[in-house]
Amino acid sequence: MNSIFKLSTLCNPVISTQMPHLRLLPQLRSVTIKAVAAPTAGEIKEGHGVRNERLGRPLSPHLTIYKFQITSVLSITHRATGVALSAYAVGLAGVGLTSDISAVVNLIDGLHLAAPTLLATKFILAFPVSFHTANGVRHLIWDTGRALSNKEDITTGYSMLGAAVLANLLITLL
Numbered sequence: 619m620n621s622i623f624k625l626s627t628l629c630n631p632v633i634s635t636q637m638p639h640l641r642l643l644p645q646l647r648s649v650t651i652k653a654v655a656a657p658t659a660g661e662i663k664e665g666h667g668v669r670n671e672r673l674g675r676p677l678s679p680h681l682t683i684y685k686f687q688i689t690s691v692l693s694i695t696h697r698a699t700g701v702a703l704s705a706y707a708v709g710l711a712g713v714g715l716t717s718d719i720s721a722v723v724n725l726i727d728g729l730h731l732a733a734p735t736l737l738a739t740k741f742i743l744a745f746p747v748s749f750h751t752a753n754g755v756r757h758l759i760w761d762t763g764r765a766l767s768n769k770e771d772i773t774t775g776y777s778m779l780g781a782a783v784l785a786n787l788l789i790t791l792l
Contacts, residue, residue, distance in 0.1 A: 667692040688775045696753045699746035706746070737790055742787040745782075 664672070676682070713722055731739070756778045759765050765774045 622761045689771055692753060692775050692779070695749060699750040699753075702746040703750055741786060744786050748786040748789060749779075749782040752778045752785060 693755075712718065756765075756774050759774065765771065
């Protein structure tokens, strides 16, 4: 280390005047390395996961220890619907760039789907739009500093979920 210090002081004299403590570095720290042979296949009796299964230990942290919370479910769903909307945008852009939209509509119409199947498909495809929009409004309300207590958070969560389902039904029936 002293040779590195001497070399650095030749390159930059500021180091020797402003950082003289660097000379002490070799005295402040010592490292001992011991070579250990890797265990052979016969020496490895059981792995960490196998041992924990044998002892009946759950994964840590395990999801079953947590109480169901509407707030965490809505948060995860908001993220998932955001990903779905991004996929919609990429998919629609791809369809718009590669073919005529009316051709895609005619293709879907040509499938002659039964009304319940078509309604269920529309409901599933419209859900990310209605949920993400309704939850986005809820986030905007939070940005104003309102409805931030735990009780209000849960109340607005259920209200938003109801509004999202109603909006989704309206979109589906269009």
